[in-house]
Amino acid sequence: MHVRAPGKLNVFFDVGDVQDDGYHDVASVYQAVSAYEDVIATPADDFRVTVTGAVDVRDVPLDDRNLAVRAARMVARELDQPGGVHLELRKGVPVAGGMGGGSADAAAALVACDALWDGGLSSARLHEFAARLGADVPFALLGGTAVGTGRGDELAPALARGRFDWVLVTNAEGLSTPTVYAELDRLRAQPDITPPRGTPAVDPAVLQALRAGDPVALAAAVRNDLQAAACHLRPELNTLIETGVGYGALAGLVSGSGPTVAFLAASDAAARDLRADLVAAGHDVLHVHGPVAGAKVVSFT
Template sequence: MSLPLDTARRVHVRAPGKINLFFEVGPVGDDGYHDVASVYQAVSLFEDVWASHADVTSLSVSGDVDVSGVPLDASNLALRAARLVTGAVGWEGGIRLEIHKGVPVAGGMGGGSADAAAALVAVNDLIGGGLSSGDLHALGSQLGADVPFALLGGTAVGTGRGDELAPALGRGSFAWVLVADGGGLSTPEVYGTLDRLRADADIAPDRATPSVDPAVLRALRSGDAAALGAAIRNDLQLAAVHLRPDLAVLIDEGLAAGALGGIVSGSGPTVAFLASSAGHAREVAERLGAAGRQAHAVSGPVAGARLV
């Protein structure tokens, strides 16, 4: 592929982190993977990615959060995303990616997936790749279940491995308080722990094929925060709390601070607390802050990866 280049051009894309309002995990398959049924919501913590032309493909990372655990080698999802785009269109030039992270690293909020989604959009625009949104979603699905959702944004139901997405009908905005309580958890370790706990206690998943609780979808459609707070659930929370018992203490603190509900997001350790309004979220965040927690009031849903 050869097109006239504006070598000074720098494309900026912003993509959101996510929380899981609901996450049901099916039994482990012969391949070691699980089918899931999830409700994702994109929230107002963002990753910013800039793409520009370079002699060789490279990456730099900064952030408002601790970025020491972010890989800078070929395993980085954003670099992999950039190379998927250039490979798909036959582009042979180098790409410089600059990432500024606002989503906690290894916190169960899909920050790395948001980086990848932003890189897909940014590189496609930078090189005039001409890939459609469907093309980008297909490439994103090669990188992990959360990448297609970071492209889509909003609120969505994910089935299969979590990457078969359907937008969820919703009314209004929901206010959340997020506490990223350090000490990232490994997603494979959390799933493995869940499998062991289920086997040891002879607890089978609710259904062989996971599905979303209708009460969650009704609460979203009506915009009823109290009903949603009563319905949120995450099967991985059992394993996350087993690995990090302090998360149970944190959830109790958030509920005592007035939250309508609390849930470990994804594989954790970020905990999301639902509030009745933006003002209520600020109050809950202040109470948790007074208890020594780093709490952030956010809202959702927000849009997926977009050019800035």
């Protein structure tokens, strides 16, 4: 069973204060983009995973720390499946890059194992499993464009017309999401005169720009509260954002917890030009577009 799931960008990410349990409530606008994770599930006696891909996969765990393996075990328990599964992960989303590649693996594994074992699990049940696995996994199931609240897993589809072109600059050295959140909390704890933060909320201008299919308006509204923390940990990200905007990007922002930087382009042609300039400057670059569909079966043999 071959299932494909997309990576994501957070085109807007409002992060609330840290809660007593150490987590943060957020308000996010996700967009699924055309960088994909492919999961091929084959019956086996136990649970095994192998990983290949067009990106650096050296840091991907091959045991139960891997979200895809955990997803497969979850479906097996639900279906009283006596056997295991071999999961072959073919990764196209940068690892530890803030684009939800591991979450896409988990979403694809849920769909693949349910289909492989003819489980017939409902979308609601798969979403429940996805939310247990991680905040970004439900969106990898859904795809498209969506507003995420709570921990990011309470999703409401959002209308996005047309196509948005993004140019991504990847980084071989990932950033730990918990480390970036901890840095955000540290920065926010410094004395300042800003008012207390309320419940996280999405700026209506983001949703209006998406509905209009207007990249210029979207560029004026994108925001990521984790960006300051990621750039404090990696100051070179600020320089990179300035470089991309200087080359003609409408806007640049850190994707999720980073260190991938996403540049919004005015069109497909503008994105191609931007990509060429960034490649010439020595960067590793991907040109993707969104929104695209969530996890879906590609083939069954």
